[in-house]
Amino acid sequence: MRSIILRTGARxxxxxxxxxxxxxxxxxxxxxxxxxxGGLIGGTAFALYAIGCSVAExxxxxxxxxxxxxxxxxxxxxxxxxxxxLDGDAFFEGQWLFLGGEVPGTYSKGALPLSSVxxxxxxVYLVVFGSVATLVFAMEEEI
Amino acid sequence: xxxxxxxxxxxAGWLPVAIAAALFxxxxxxxxxxxxxxxxxxxxxxxxxxxxxxGFRVDGLxxxxxxxxxxxxxxxxxxxNAYLAGHPQYARFALFLxxxxxxxxxxxxxxxxxxxxxxxxxxxxxxxLLIGFIHEDPKSRRNALQALFVTGGxxxxxxxxxxxxxxxxxxxxxxxINAAGLQAHPWYGAIxxxxxxxxxxxxxxxxxxxxLPNAMAAPTPVSAFLHSATxxxxxxxxxxxxxxxxxxxxxxxxxxxxxxxxxxxxxxLQAMRQTDLKQALAYTTLMALGTLVLLLGQxxxxxxxAFAAFLVVHSLYKAALFLVVGCVDHETGTRQVGVLGGLLxxxxxxxxxxxxxALSMAGIPPLLGFxxxxxxxxxxxxSFAPLLVAATLLAANVLMVAVAGVVAIGPFWQRARxxxxxxxxxxxxxxxxxxxxxxxxxxxxxxxxGPVQTYLVDPVVLGALGPGAVPAELKLWAGVNLALVLSGxxxxxxxxxxxxxxxxxxxxxxxxxxxxxxxxGWDGFMDGLKAFAVWQTRIIQGGRLxxxxxxxxxxxxxxxxxxxxxxxALPAWPDLSDVxxxxxxxxxxxxxxSVLAAFTGSRILAMAALGVTGIxxxxxxxxxSAPDVAITQLLVETLIVVLVAVALLRxxxxxxxxxxxxxxxxxxxxxxxxxxxxxxxxxxxxQPLDLSLTAxxxxxxxxxxxxxxxxNVILVDFRALDTFGEIAVVVIAALSSYALLRTTAPVWGRGxxxxxx
Numbered sequence: 001m002r003s004i005i006l007r008t009g010a011r012x013x014x015x016x017x018x019x020x021x022x023x024x025x026x027x028x029x030x031x032x033x034x035x036x037x038g039g040l041i042g043g044t045a046f047a048l049y050a051i052g053c054s055v056a057e058x059x060x061x062x063x064x065x066x067x068x069x070x071x072x073x074x075x076x077x078x079x080x081x082x083x084x085x086l087d088g089d090a091f092f093e094g095q096w097l098f099l100g101g102e103v104p105g106t107y108s109k110g111a112l113p114l115s116s117v118x119x120x121x122x123x124v125y126l127v128v129f130g131s132v133a134t135l136v137f138a139m140e141e142e143i
Numbered sequence: 144x145x146x147x148x149x150x151x152x153x154x155a156g157w158l159p160v161a162i163a164a165a166l167f168x169x170x171x172x173x174x175x176x177x178x179x180x181x182x183x184x185x186x187x188x189x190x191x192x193x194x195x196x197x198g199f200r201v202d203g204l205x206x207x208x209x210x211x212x213x214x215x216x217x218x219x220x221x222x223x224n225a226y227l228a229g230h231p232q233y234a235r236f237a238l239f240l241x242x243x244x245x246x247x248x249x250x251x252x253x254x255x256x257x258x259x260x261x262x263x264x265x266x267x268x269x270x271x272l273l274i275g276f277i278h279e280d281p282k283s284r285r286n287a288l289q290a291l292f293v294t295g296g297x298x299x300x301x302x303x304x305x306x307x308x309x310x311x312x313x314x315x316x317x318x319x320i321n322a323a324g325l326q327a328h329p330w331y332g333a334i335x336x337x338x339x340x341x342x343x344x345x346x347x348x349x350x351x352x353x354x355l356p357n358a359m360a361a362p363t364p365v366s367a368f369l370h371s372a373t374x375x376x377x378x379x380x381x382x383x384x385x386x387x388x389x390x391x392x393x394x395x396x397x398x399x400x401x402x403x404x405x406x407x408x409x410x411x412l413q414a415m416r417q418t419d420l421k422q423a424l425a426y427t428t429l430m431a432l433g434t435l436v437l438l439l440g441q442x443x444x445x446x447x448x449a450f451a452a453f454l455v456v457h458s459l460y461k462a463a464l465f466l467v468v469g470c471v472d473h474e475t476g477t478r479q480v481g482v483l484g485g486l487l488x489x490x491x492x493x494x495x496x497x498x499x500x501a502l503s504m505a506g507i508p509p510l511l512g513f514x515x516x517x518x519x520x521x522x523x524x525x526s527f528a529p530l531l532v533a534a535t536l537l538a539a540n541v542l543m544v545a546v547a548g549v550v551a552i553g554p555f556w557q558r559a560r561x562x563x564x565x566x567x568x569x570x571x572x573x574x575x576x577x578x579x580x581x582x583x584x585x586x587x588x589x590x591x592x593g594p595v596q597t598y599l600v601d602p603v604v605l606g607a608l609g610p611g612a613v614p615a616e617l618k619l620w621a622g623v624n625l626a627l628v629l630s631g632x633x634x635x636x637x638x639x640x641x642x643x644x645x646x647x648x649x650x651x652x653x654x655x656x657x658x659x660x661x662x663x664g665w666d667g668f669m670d671g672l673k674a675f676a677v678w679q680t681r682i683i684q685g686g687r688l689x690x691x692x693x694x695x696x697x698x699x700x701x702x703x704x705x706x707x708x709x710x711x712a713l714p715a716w717p718d719l720s721d722v723x724x725x726x727x728x729x730x731x732x733x734x735x736x737s738v739l740a741a742f743t744g745s746r747i748l749a750m751a752a753l754g755v756t757g758i759x760x761x762x763x764x765x766x767x768s769a770p771d772v773a774i775t776q777l778l779v780e781t782l783i784v785v786l787v788a789v790a791l792l793r794x795x796x797x798x799x800x801x802x803x804x805x806x807x808x809x810x811x812x813x814x815x816x817x818x819x820x821x822x823x824x825x826x827x828x829x830q831p832l833d834l835s836l837t838a839x840x841x842x843x844x845x846x847x848x849x850x851x852x853x854x855n856v857i858l859v860d861f862r863a864l865d866t867f868g869e870i871a872v873v874v875i876a877a878l879s880s881y882a883l884l885r886t887t888a889p890v891w892g893r894g895x896x897x898x899x900x
Contacts, residue, residue: 032770034855040778047785067881070874077867092863094848113849117859120866124859127870131877132782138884139789 003052010052017045025125029117035124042125043132055140058133066133073126080120092120155234156224159241163217166248170201170209174598177206180605182318184254195315200254202318203602204383207451208251208376210599211458215372216244218577222466223364225573226473236276240365243269247373251380256305256315259384260298263345266374267294273369274361286357289665293354297344301381304337312388321387335394338385339402346378346432349406353661356413356425363469366421371428371465372458379435383450386607390442396527399440404535406433411542415640416651420468420478420550424461427504427546430539431457437535438519444604445522448615451603452515455595456503456585460512463500463581464550467493470574471554476564480549485559489567492575494555499582501551503589505544505637506630511589513630514617516540520626521615537633544637549644592617696816704819707826714825725766733759741813746791754784771854 021041028034046066050058062069081092089095094117101111173183186198201209220240227233246265253259268291275287305315311328312320325331342348347355358370369375382389382399389395410429417423431453438450470493471486472478487494503512523533569575588595596617604614621627640647707713736756740749757780764773840853840861850856858866 028852028855029850029859030852032774032852034771034852034858036858037771037774037778040775040782044778044782044785047782051785051789067878070877074871074874077870081863081867092867094860094863096849115849117848117850117863120863121855121859124866124870127873131873134877134881135884136782136786136789138881139786142884 006052010048014045014049014052017041017048021045021125021129025121026118028121035121036128039125039128040132042129043136046129046133047136050136050140055137059137062133066130066137068130070127070130070134073123073128073130075123076126077120077123080116080123083116083119151224151228151230151233151237155237159220159237160217160224162241163213163220163244166244167210167213167217170206170213173201173206174210177201177203177602178598180602180610186254189255189258194309194313195257196255197258198254198316199249199252200318201252203599203604203606204380205251207455207599207603208373208380209248211455212244212247212251212373215368215458215462215577215581216240218580219364219368219462219466220244222367222469222574222577223362225571226364226469227362232276236273236362239269239272239276240368243273243369243374247377250377254317256308256317256320259317259381260302260305263301263377264295264298266369266377267291267298270294270358270369270374273365274358276362276365277360280360283360286354286360290354290358293351294344297341297351300337300344301341304334304341307334307337308388317384321385323388325388326390326392331389331392332394335389335392335398338381338389339398342378342381342436343402344378345381346375346436347406347429348378348402348433348436349409350661352406352410352429353665355429356422357662359421359425363421363465363472366425367462367465367469370425372462375428375432376435376454376458379432379439379454382436382439383603383607386439386442387609390439396440399436400528400532403433403435403437403440404531406430407437407539408433408535411539411546412651412655414546415542415549415644416648416655418480418648420471420480420483420554421465423480423546423549424464424468427543428461430543431461434519434536434539437532438522441522441526442608443522443525444608444613445518445525445615447604447607447612448600448617449515449519449522451600452511452518452595452617455599456511456515456588459581459585459588460500460503463496463578463585464504466574466578466581467497467500468550470570470578473574474565474570475567480553482561482563483554483559484557485555486567487555490555490569492579493570494551496575496578496582497551497555499586500578501547503582503585505547506540506633509586509589509619511585511592511595514589514592514619516633517621517626517630518615518617520629521621521624524625533629537629540633541636541640544634545640545644545647548638548641552641589619592619693812696812700812700815700819703823704815707819707822712826714822714829717825717828726763729759729763729766732756732762741810747788750784750787750791754780757783769854771852 021038023038024033024041025035025038026033028038046058046062049061083095084091084093087095094115096117097114098108098111099114101108176183182200182202184198184200186196189195189197220237223236223240224233227236230236243266246262246269249262250259250266253262271287271291274290275284277283307330308320308325309315311325311330311334312323314320325334328334344351355370355375359366361370407430410426410433414423414426414430417426435450435454435457438446438453440446468478470490471483474490474493475483475486477483499510503510506512506516519536520533523529523536526532596614600617601614604612733756736752736754736759739752740756743749743752758777761773761776761780764770764776840857843861844850844853844856848856848860850860
């Protein structure tokens with residue numbers, strides 16, 4: 001019972017949702033959002049794709065196994081936590097680097113903040129995304 | 144056979160030997176320092192908050208054990224390389240055996256009780272792997288498991304005892320504990336019992352002995368190393384290690400003497416009865432362990448000297464004899480006393496090693512075994528119950544003489560009693576080096592006992608009894624005294640028993656065969672345990688989701704509601720003045736969703752209704768300005784509806800009759816949980832709210848973590864470790880559900896002509 005409307009719409013909506021999920025991930029530090037929410041949106045996008053088209057197509061679109069994405073995310077989060085050790089701080093303490101800006105090296109207007117916290121959040125995103133996709137794909141295939 | 148040794152490779156075959164030999168050389172180099180009364184030590188902080196350190200200390204007792212472990216280890220590894228030449232899993236074997244050796248060294252060198260426990264368990268695990276090395280054989284697997292359970296169970300008791308000691312003494316450092324002593328502490332009784340359980344399981348004292356003869360399912364080098372020379376001495380080591388802080392009481396004296404004595408006599412009777420050479424040696428090992436425990440019961444210089452000397456000499460001759468039996472088994476294909484014979488001509492070097500080791504075991508001058516036995520007899524005269532101790536030792540030693548005859552004379556000097564499975568020839572040099580060297584040491588050290596006295600025995604005795612103690616002197620000729628008379632009697636009676644060995648074996652067969660078998664009892668116990676597991680699994684894990692859910696909710700309702708009622712913590716009637724119309728609408732939405740879910744007969748409708756409830760909750764979060772929580776709740780609700788819809792569409796209607804039925808129990812349960820939760824929340828809200836954390840996060844979020852979204856800053860920065868743990872749980876949950884769901888391989892589209900539909 002594949003609806004042609006859902007099938008056609010799913011592709012576009014999925015793409016939009018993925019972009020939106022990354023947006024939610026990146027704005028999360030200052031506005032509502034973050035890795036967890038972003039990952040849920042991304043996972044839902046692929047759930048929609050799998051239901052609208054087929055799991056096989058969704059898998060092909062994802063290219064890698066979703067469980068690998070989840071595990072890779074866990075590894076990235078761990079690495080982000082270990083970064084602090086390089087600077088001699090306690091593990092999982094946020095490390096910041098500010099590029100440009102009015103006063104270089106501080107969080108001033110126009111500075112580009114790069115942080116281990118963002119890397120950690122990307123790990124969270126991948127874990128949630130991969131786990132949701134793993135579950136949805138498996139359930140769709142089994143039933 | 145030279146080529147056969149090459150087949151195991153340099154890394155698996157020779158590296159372990161080199162490691163063991165290097166360790167032996169290292170410990171030899173420490174000997175003069177230790178003999179001078181110093182104890183080299185290293186230590187690192189491990190769990191400083193609990194006062195636990197990770198350290199090694201080399202004192203006399205530790206060094207004696209370490210020398211035996213690394214020295215015999217090197218010879219056994221050399222031997223194994225030829226014994227299992229070309230075995231497809233030799234690398235595994237060498238890894239296990241080397242790991243065991245390192246764990247055992249850690250056990251005897253550990254300066255801290257907790258470190259000692261960790262190494263103790265490591266020896267248990269490596270021993271399990273080694274006993275079960277021939278894992279195709281179910282009996283071997285069963286025996287490995289038995290050894291693991293018995294010694295592991297004892298170790299748990301020991302751990303409890305260690306913790307009691309740590310609390311009683313205020314430290315886990317063994318030297319500090321021994322300096323203070325525990326004999327006067329009110330917990331002494333409990334500590335002693337727990338220590339004895341640990342030591343007696345590991346060192347196989349009656350009635351916990353039954354696993355050791357079964358452990359002989361392992362390849363012979365393992366039996367020689369673990370179950371004779373080293374691991375089973377772990378329990379004895381523990382008792383010797385804690386001798387200063389536990390000994391000297393009546394309880395210690397009697398329990399060690401009685402258990403040790405019973406083990407020694409029982410085991411030597413059993414040894415006499417065996418027709419398998421390896422089993423006979425296994426029981427003589429039990430006898431030796433019993434004797435060592437018996438000797439440790441006392442606190443005289445003689446007893447401790449006898450302990451140390453017998454420890455060394457037993458390790459030497461027993462490892463040699465096991466290796467000899469391994470040679471015989473390897474070259475003839477059998478270990479049966481009734482078959483073997485006439486091996487003197489084809490295997491002269493093996494026969495020599497067997498003879499020397501057996502002479503030491505029988506305690507015949509001028510071997511070291513004679514000296515050890517003399518001192519043991521002398522210590523009996525000084526003990527609290529000379530007659531009991533001397534009679535026990537005499538009975539055990541008489542049978543040792545007879546068993547020594549059975550092992551060393553029968554296979555080599557008597558005529559062959561039948562065709563052997565293989566035509567015998569001499570073992571390769573690598574298999575002869577160990578037994579010959581160990582047996583020759585028994586002779587050499589007997590003639591010149593000076594080094595044993597200086598470097599091994601004296602430090603042990605002084606360490607156990609304090610610097611004022613007087614160790615007995617090791618010497619071959621101590622004059623005509625009681626000990627010499629007893630030695631003569633032992634030898635005469637032993638030879639008599641050996642001559643009458645056929646009749647003795649039949650008599651013992653009748654007498655011991657009538658005893659209840661602990662081994663069968665063990666099997667019965669394990670079967671009962673499994674039956675119990677099946678029974679309780681059937682009750683608890685019935686497989687009906689309804690029952691699981693009902694159980695969980697009953698527990699929640701009882702725990703939350705019950706404790707509130709019992710403690711009288713019911714909340715006051717809440718103040719409803721600030722409820723807005725907005726709140727009421729949302730409340731109505733949530734309530735309507737719940738009621739519909741409860742009364743509908745259609746699954747899909749129930750799902751959608753629950754979705755409405757969830758979205759109502761999410762909107763409540765928005766009203767109270769928690770957008771992050773609200774977004775997450777919304778997304779999770781959506782996903783749950785999707786996932787459950789996918790799964791549940793295939794399930795039957797909620798009510799098989801097709802019309803909704805009233806379910807009073809479910810309603811009551813749901814109401815109890817809901818009302819209980821509400822009451823708890825109201826009670827919580829009526830407590831003054833501590834806002835200090837909120838204030839901290841509000842103040843610190845931007846200046847310290849450069850984020851204005853406090854929820855996210857907490858997630859990824861302040862509480863990043865918690866989040867990491869949570870996402871690890873998410874991954875594990877996803878992978879486990881995937882494993883449960885997947886019964887087929889994933890469907891991959893293969894190009895344009897693939898499975899696209």
